[in-house]
Amino acid sequence: FSGIFSVGIWRDKDDLVHQDLVDLSTKMPGIVLKSKADATVVKYRRAFTCWKKWASRFKEITVLPANSFHVGLYLTSLIQSGKRSPVIMNAVYGIRWAHRVAGLPDPCQHDLIKNITEAARRCYSDPLKKKEPIDVVILEKLVVRFGREDCSLVDLRFLTMSILSYAGFFRFSEVSSIRRSDISFHEGYVRIFIEKSKTDVYRDGRFIVVAASGSKLCPVRMLHRYISLANIKEDSYEFIFRQVSYCKKQRKYVLRGNKPISYTRTREIFREKCREIGIDVNSFGLHTFRAGGATAAANAGVPDRLFKRHGRRVSDTAKVGYVKDDIKELLSVTSMLGL
Structure with a gap:
């Protein structure tokens, strides 16, 4: 310089x-x-x-x-x-x-x-090829295939990251940076502190609340289950989504180090899981969990103020770019024209 x-x-x-x-x-x-x-x-x-x-x-x-x-x-x-x-x-x-x-x-x-x-x-621009948003149907397939009660820590880590990203509209950088000290469980929901995000340029941080659903896709239950299996102490300042290694003595996978799992490794795992359930890996990416949650919320009529607050968004342009409107929502425009 x-x-x-x-x-x-x-x-x-x-x-x-x-x-x-x-x-x-x-x-x-x-x-x-x-x-x-x-x-x-x-x-x-x-x-x-x-x-x-x-x-x-x-x-x-x-x-x-x-x-x-x-x-x-x-x-x-x-x-x-x-x-x-x-x-x-x-x-x-x-x-x-x-x-x-x-x-x-x-x-x-x-x-x-x-x-x-x-x-x-x-x-001189390449055609824009946006990834498809993940939906609940795909999440159900992932949970059925990899979320059995006796599933490994590797599979449960992947499922927890996926469902949390969907439910909290989390970017990979946000979900991978969650520490145990950022999480507090409450009756009917979990509260997660996001220390920094792409739109939080002054690093003020933001609390995100995720409701318990009681279903097999419940993000609160999945997170609690993962933390228990990983044996992460409540007062720990460690990142919860880290690399794992197989411990021969304990005959199971355990967390190691205290660095967040990398984007590259997470993407590799995601593509492997997609292939196993017969999903086109080229149509989806890690960011499509966030887009999927945003799409579901928008099509369900979540108020715009709550939508932006939950997703840490600052512009309507960003919202339009994320959301893939339901066909019924698209047809409602011409249906209201009195033709």
């Missing part, structure tokens, strides 16, 4: 004389970088580095501050080399981010750049 913090507004630090001010100026870049999530900064930095590498081939191009026409040439070169729309947009975001951090005018605000990115979206 040295290049970004040596141009634009950051040049003012060269005029500082007092040591206290100099010390503060060295700490300020780290604080500025915290304005975005770490993963976002890594992505923007990678995109800016690619722009910098390309621009270094041409002596007439300045990397920072950049000229809008030169940025347009760079985006055109990406398109000509077969890069798709997401790569083009990442390039724009990276260049824009670097200029804003440096306190320089954003070259990507020019209409030329906007036209190129719009063209990339229209002509």
Whole structure:
């Protein structure tokens, strides 16, 4: 980041004389970088580095501050080399981010750049292939096949994560980060604290309540059953969904370590289970449990305020993207037109 913090507004630090001010100026870049999530900064930095590498081939191009026409040439070169729309947009975001951090005018605000990115979206985007939402029928098949009373800890872990994700509209990052100390059981429901989520940018946290249903798909019963089988103590600060290993001495699977199970491993298990019950693995993914719960709630007429609160959503656009409307709901539009 040295290049970004040596141009634009950051040049003012060269005029500082007092040591206290100099010390503060060295700490300020780290604080500025915290304005975005770490993963976002890594992505923007990678995109800016690619722009910098390309621009270094041409002596007439300045990397920072950049000229809008030169940025347009760079985006055109990406398109000509077969890069798709997401790569083009990442390039724009990276260049824009670097200029804003440096306190320089954003070259990507020019209409030329906007036209190129719009063209990339229209002509160089792959068709959107959204996964299907998981429904109760599929969940029942999974529970019947893998949720027997004598099932292994591996299978019960998978079922608990799946049903909780469905019932709580949990993203994988949320459900995998649940600790035992985040869970409190009550009469008729369980209360789970989500320390951080994608839409909770200031990390305030949110409590989610999940009702007991009393059925074989009951998320509260499934969670309690899993915690008991895994022998996780009530006052434990450990992650509940972790890796497991087979203990020969006890002749059963036990939890090990204290790191959440990885997305990759969970996805592998999910695809294995889908194949065993005859489900097309390419039509579903881990995120479709969240989408499935959201779809069921929306089609059941859950009030919008409660829907957004339960799902930690901040926009109507996100809701529309998640929910797959029931055919009866879709037909109700024309049914009410008086035709």
